[in-house]
Amino acid sequence: MFPAKFAYAAPSSLQEAVGLLADPEAKVLAGGHSLLPLMKLRLAQPKLLVDIGRIPGLSYVRSEDGQLAIGAMTTYREIELSDVVHRAAPVLAEAAHEVGDPQVRAKGTLAGALAHADPAGDLPAVVLALGGSVRAVGPSGERDIDLDGFFVDMLTTALDEREIIREVRLRAQQPGAGAAYQKFDQPASHYALTGICVVVTLNGGSIASARIGVTGVGPKAYRPTAVEQALIGKPAEEEAVKAAVQTVADGIDVQGDIHASPEYRAHLARVLTRRAVLQAAQRARG
Ligand SMILES: Cc1cc2nc3c(=O)[nH]c(=O)nc-3n(C[C@H](O)[C@H](O)[C@H](O)COP(=O)(O)OP(=O)(O)OC[C@H]3O[C@@H](n4cnc5c(N)ncnc54)[C@H](O)[C@@H]3O)c2cc1C
Structure with a gap:
């Protein structure tokens, strides 16, 4: 198929x-692994592609003030291999390894994945659980958009059409925190059904704090804040965690397609949240 x-x-x-x-008919091109398939299917027909891949200095991972700063053209592969990521937020490297296949990971970028806001993309869940912001540059200068307000709807973000993500800034995991990414994937594409x-901290055997990012369930990635609250003070044990995560998909317009019904x-959301909380707690124990 040709675009x-x-x-x-x-x-x-x-x-x-x-x-x-x-x-208005121009579009940013980064790794091209979401945009080009859409163009080949004629679901997107931009008249001009603005390739930011030739701009020097957009591919980096740095540790700055307790945050990870990740440049716009940094690929999944670079994230997987980054010592800085392994030290500051190992769950990000772990999740990047779960994306697609080696070809996709060699070209696809974290910033492109966030801008695309695919409801089944892996990394939106991870960045929501870690917390942070997106640094965007546009005609009126630069601004930081909190990730909590970044995903607006299916394939829709808080970015203006003329803005470009220059950098993604993520909070490093606190010392003593544990994190895990649990995914049930579509076996051909590996997108997240x-x-x-989950990122947790413990106080003794109980959960002191929890941040959760969910993808693949609703039209956009989200944080189930009621579940995060319900986990606080609960023992990090099977039955207590299972009870606390039951509402993870409540109030969400759960999507159905040929791969999986809404039910x-x-x-899956309930089962995987329980598993991810328990795994994150296990890691927090060290
Ligand atoms: C076979 C296959 C399997 C895949 N499997 C998975 C999977 O298992 N999990 C998963 O999460 N994803 C998967 N993907 C998608 C992949 O992760 C994409 O690469 C990624 O979602 C988009 O990043 P990109 O750099 O390729 O962006 P592009 O395709 O270049 O761009 C995507 C969109 O974001 C915009 N954009 C890109 N960069 C910026 C920027 N810096 N600022 C503003 N807008 C920008 C573009 O204009 C476009 O609208 C798969 C893709 C393929 C082809």
């Missing part, structure tokens, strides 16, 4: 790229 005709631009700076996005990321996805 519709389009023009291609390879700007050498972000400012130039932002200028090119003044054309349901994916759950099955909600069931």
Whole structure:
């Protein structure tokens, strides 16, 4: 399948790229592993692709002020292999390894995945559980968008059409915290039928804090804050955790498709949340 005709631009700076996005029919191209399939299916028909992959200095992972700073063109593979990520947020490397296949991980970027906001994408769940922000650059300058408000709807984010994610900033796991990503995937693409990321801290044998990111269940990735609250003070044990996570899909427009019914996805969400909380707690114990 071939995409519709389009023009291609390879700007050498972000400012130039932002200028090119003044054309309402232009789209940013990063790793191309979501955008190009959509173009081949003619579900997207941008008239101009603005390739940010030739802009120098957008591929990096740095540790800054207790945060991970990840450049726009940093691929899953670079995240998987980064010592900085392994020290600050090992769950991010673990989840990046779960994405697609080696070809997808070699080209696909974290920033592209967040901008695309696929409801079955893996990394949206992980960034919500870790917490942080997206640094975007646009015609009126730069701004930070809190990840809690970033995913708006299916394939829709808080980014303006003329904004480009320059950097993703994630909180490093606190000392003593444990984190886990549990996923039930679609076996051909490895997209998440349901994916759950949990970061917990413990106080003795009980859960002191919990942050949870859910993907694959609703139209967008979300945090089940009622479950996060319900876990606080509970022993990090099977029965107590199972009871606390039962509402993880409540109030969500749970999606159904040829791969899984809404009932099955909600069931997966409960099971995987329990498993992820218990695994994260196990890791927090050391
Ligand atoms: C066969 C296959 C299997 C896959 N399996 C999985 C999987 O198991 N799990 C999973 O999570 N994903 C999977 N993916 C999707 C993959 O992760 C994509 O690479 C990723 O979602 C998008 O990143 P990208 O860099 O390729 O973005 P692109 O495809 O280049 O862009 C995607 C969208 O984001 C916009 N965009 C990109 N970068 C920016 C930026 N810096 N600022 C603003 N907008 C931007 C683009 O304009 C476009 O609208 C799979 C893809 C394929 C082809």
